[in-house]
Each structure stands twice: as C-alpha cells, then as structure tokens.
Amino acid sequence: KDRLAGELGDWVTGVFREASSLHACFYEGWCTRRDVEEVLDAVRRLVDEVVNAVRGGRRA
Numbered sequence: 001k002d003r004l005a006g007e008l009g010d011w012v013t014g015v016f017r018e019a020s021s022l023h024a025c026f027y028e029g030w031c032t033r034r035d036v037e038e039v040l041d042a043v044r045r046l047v048d049e050v051v052n053a054v055r056g057g058r059r060a
Helices: 002-008 011-028 033-054
Strands: none
Touching: 002 011, 002 033, 011 033
C-alpha cells in the first residue's frame, strides 16, 4: 500500500482504508447500499490504477 501510494499518490492510502473498512463492514452486516456507493468510484479508480501499473501502463 505504501509503495503504491508513493507511485500513484497519497489518495491511495485513504481509498485503501475505505475499502478495507467496507470489507469488514460487509461481513459484520453493518454496511448499507449507500455506504458502498459512496466509495465505489474511488475504489474502482484504485483498481484501475493498480492494473495499469502492473501492466506497465501509464497512470489514468
């Protein structure tokens, strides 16, 4: 996570925390649809950026 943040930007750490929190929240049954929707775009961006980095592509 820290290496990714160094390469992609500090926003990565915040999105990583949000995704991790949602993961736990889901399994505990605390999350609502709104909780997920509020961070979905940011998590999608993180996944896209990581895929591009792994493939050797440029940042979005």
